[in-house]
Amino acid sequence: MASEDYILHLKANLLDNLPGQITDPGDLNASLNARGLYSPYQFVLRLSPEVHRQLAALPSGIVYGEMDSDSVQAFSTYLHETVHWWQHIGSSAGFVRSLSYPAQAHANYKHLKHLLATVGPKKSIEKLLERLDGPSSPGTPAGLANTIVNNHYDIEFFRFLTFNQTRARQAIANPFFDCLGHSFATTYANVLMILAATCDEYFGVLPDPRPWENEFQMLRQHKEEGYYFGSDIKAAELGVREIFEGQARFAQLQYLFFASGKNLSWEDVRSHGMLDGVYGKAFEAFLQGTEIDWPPSIDHPAVALFLLVCDLSINPGEGFPLPLQYFSSFVTDVDPGMRFLFFCRTIATERPDLVRAIVDYSRAEYFEVAQALTQPLMLISPLEIAGTVERWVNDNDGLRSLMAEHETFDFSPRNLSLRVLFSHFLAFNIDKLAKPEFFCWPGAWMVGQRLSSNIVTLFDRHSALFVDKADDGSIFPRILSGKNELLVQQTFESFYSFNVTYDMTRQWIAVPGPFNYDYSWLSSSGSPSDSKGFADRHFEMIYGVHPDAFEIV
Numbered sequence: 066m067a068s069e070d071y072i073l074h075l076k077a078n079l080l081d082n083l084p085g086q087i088t089d090p091g092d093l094n095a096s097l098n099a100r101g102l103y104s105p106y107q108f109v110l111r112l113s114p115e116v117h118r119q120l121a122a123l124p125s126g127i128v129y130g131e132m133d134s135d136s137v138q139a140f141s142t143y144l145h146e147t148v149h150w151w152q153h154i155g156s157s158a159g160f161v162r163s164l165s166y167p168a169q170a171h172a173n174y175k176h177l178k179h180l181l182a183t184v185g186p187k188k189s190i191e192k193l194l195e196r197l198d199g200p201s202s203p204g205t206p207a208g209l210a211n212t213i214v215n216n217h218y219d220i221e222f223f224r225f226l227t228f229n230q231t232r233a234r235q236a237i238a239n240p241f242f243d244c245l246g247h248s249f250a251t252t253y254a255n256v257l258m259i260l261a262a263t264c265d266e267y268f269g270v271l272p273d274p275r276p277w278e279n280e281f282q283m284l285r286q287h288k289e290e291g292y293y294f295g296s297d298i299k300a301a302e303l304g305v306r307e308i309f310e311g312q313a314r315f316a317q318l319q320y321l322f323f324a325s326g327k328n329l330s331w332e333d334v335r336s337h338g339m340l341d342g343v344y345g346k347a348f349e350a351f352l353q354g355t356e357i358d359w360p361p362s363i364d365h366p367a368v369a370l371f372l373l374v375c376d377l378s379i380n381p382g383e384g385f386p387l388p389l390q391y392f393s394s395f396v397t398d399v400d401p402g403m404r405f406l407f408f409c410r411t412i413a414t415e416r417p418d419l420v421r422a423i424v425d426y427s428r429a430e431y432f433e434v435a436q437a438l439t440q441p442l443m444l445i446s447p448l449e450i451a452g453t454v455e456r457w458v459n460d461n462d463g464l465r466s467l468m469a470e471h472e473t474f475d476f477s478p479r480n481l482s483l484r485v486l487f488s489h490f491l492a493f494n495i496d497k498l499a500k501p502e503f504f505c506w507p508g509a510w511m512v513g514q515r516l517s518s519n520i521v522t523l524f525d526r527h528s529a530l531f532v533d534k535a536d537d538g539s540i541f542p543r544i545l546s547g548k549n550e551l552l553v554q555q556t557f558e559s560f561y562s563f564n565v566t567y568d569m570t571r572q573w574i575a576v577p578g579p580f581n582y583d584y585s586w587l588s589s590s591g592s593p594s595d596s597k598g599f600a601d602r603h604f605e606m607i608y609g610v611h612p613d614a615f616e617i618v
Contacts, residue, residue, distance in 0.1 A: 103153070106166045107531075108529075110149070116139045119138075140320075141320050141508075144316065144507060145317040152313070154490055156379040156380050158227070158378075158401050162224060166567055168252065168256050169220050170566070170571070172259075173212075177608065184206050186614050186615040189575060190575075192618040213574055218575075221236075222242055226249075227402065228306050230304065232304070237300075243294050244285075244292055245298060246284060247281070249399065250277060257385060260483065270460060272387065272388045272389060274384075284393060301402025305379065307350070308378055311375060314345075315508075317508060318368075319363060319506065320507070322362075322363040322508070323508065329363060347371075350405070351371045352367075354405075354406060354413060356413045356417075366420060366424055367421075374408045377438060377447065378402075382444075383395060387449075387453055408442075426502050426510065426515070432501070435447060458495065471489070475556075482564060485556065485560055538589040542556070566607055580600075580612050584599070601613070
């Protein structure tokens with residue numbers, strides 16, 4: 066694609082910068098001032114108007130033929146944000162995080178309906194709990210409110226504990242916080258329960274979390290560290306924030322490096338601030354943990370190994386999608402930050418030879434290095450996860466039906482948003498089983514001799530579902546090849562009706578004061594009254610009460 070003397074003149078208006086980071090848990094803000102942004106709980110990929118215009122000017126397929134410097138940089142930003150979509154929809158840790166948001170509403174649905182019938186519509190439930198007198202036994206107003214608030218925060222704390230150290234400290238300081246094990250187990254169990262209710266009612270393939278309660282209760286009784294109230298808290302040095310941003314940034318850097326004919330230097334990268342702040346933290350921690358020096362070039366095998374370590378770190382298999390066997394190590398087995406540390410130390414102490422093992426970005430290298438790092442730690446390889454997912458689809462009628470919906474984009478209305486997300490997780494992992502090297506090192510595969518029509522098709526198939534447009538902050542469904550546009554639009558509208566209801570439920574439980582209807586992120590052309598009408602209508606359909614009827618506590 067690029068000649069050896071290709072010069073890449075980096076431009077800030079085409080490369081994402083600090084405002085383009087993934088958003089904080091629960092934060093639904095997005096900005097057109099960013100070069101690019103993936104919003105994990107809106108499930109939308111946003112690009113700046115200038116990046117949009119550069120991409121729109123490219124020929125069909127984006128990456129075919131010669132691209133000028135500006136186009137290369139614009140596409141690198143699109144790739145960066147697409148990696149964030151993959152992290153949230155394709156990795157096991159990211160997928161659990163993505164479903165933790167709807168799980169907060171689903172886990173409380175029956176309790177919310179019961180509380181409505183008992184005390185009427187009151188907001189917020191957290192404030193109501195502070196004022197309720199009387200017994201807090203099950204079924205009483207205080208008991209119901211306590212269950213709802215605790216369910217909500219147990220899952221919220223999981224997101225905070227795994228996000229970064231700042232958020233972890235906020236979770237630990239909260240009076241509703243119990244312990245690490247409780248938050249992790251509650252989140253995983255509720256994600257599995259809503260997935261089973263959606264398409265695997267009898268746990269034909271999904272792990273059944275119902276027997277977990279006795280196992281975790283025994284750990285609590287035996288005062289196992291991390292599994293009882295008041296036990297010591299050991300937060301990982303890194304969270305998914307640093308790992309996600311590091312993985313996306315270095316995939317982008319590899320793309321820019323190969324697109325420039327290998328002329329992009331670390332000096333170029335640093336001078337444009339591309340490793341500032343959160344973007345370089347994970348790589349610096351990787352170098353420190355593995356005890357290796359900064360590599361001389363962006364295509365050095367150490368960079369490829371870093372990207373594989375990121376992939377391994379965000380793809381635990383314990384509890385989901387494979388059964389949970391070792392309960393006492395559950396937290397450290399699935400926490401991405403702890404996994405990252407363990408993999409780095411394994412390289413330093415047992416396998417320093419792996420630092421030079423990846424030179425071809427091949428499937429064989431991916432398999433061999435992944436096995437070399439997961440086996441000593443008795444952890445599950447991402448390829449075992451992907452193989453499990455493929456067997457699920459082959460063996461289970463409910464999942465085969467779901468994938469038929471995915472193929473046509475004609476989804477059943479029951480838990481539609483969950484069906485859309487889960488089908489994409491399944492599809493992603495089936496393709497990852499066949500081509501793990503592409504998803505681990507996309508920057509090396511999207512340009513030059515490795516690029517092919519098959520790679521372009523694979524990238525297009527797993528690009529973000531929902532995007533914005535140049536000069537328009539509204540969300541639109543991406544045009545999907547071979548899909549009926551009317552069905553895609555209908556699915557899009559239903560998906561976001563669920564999304565808004567999840568946000569309204571979050572506000573009902575934990576946000577004081579009146580409901581906030583700032584859904585301009587969904588449609589910049591609609592009026593505030595339109596946004597309120599949309600949210601109110603769907604909330605009332607789910608809960609049987611209009612938000613205007615709520616008494617503010």
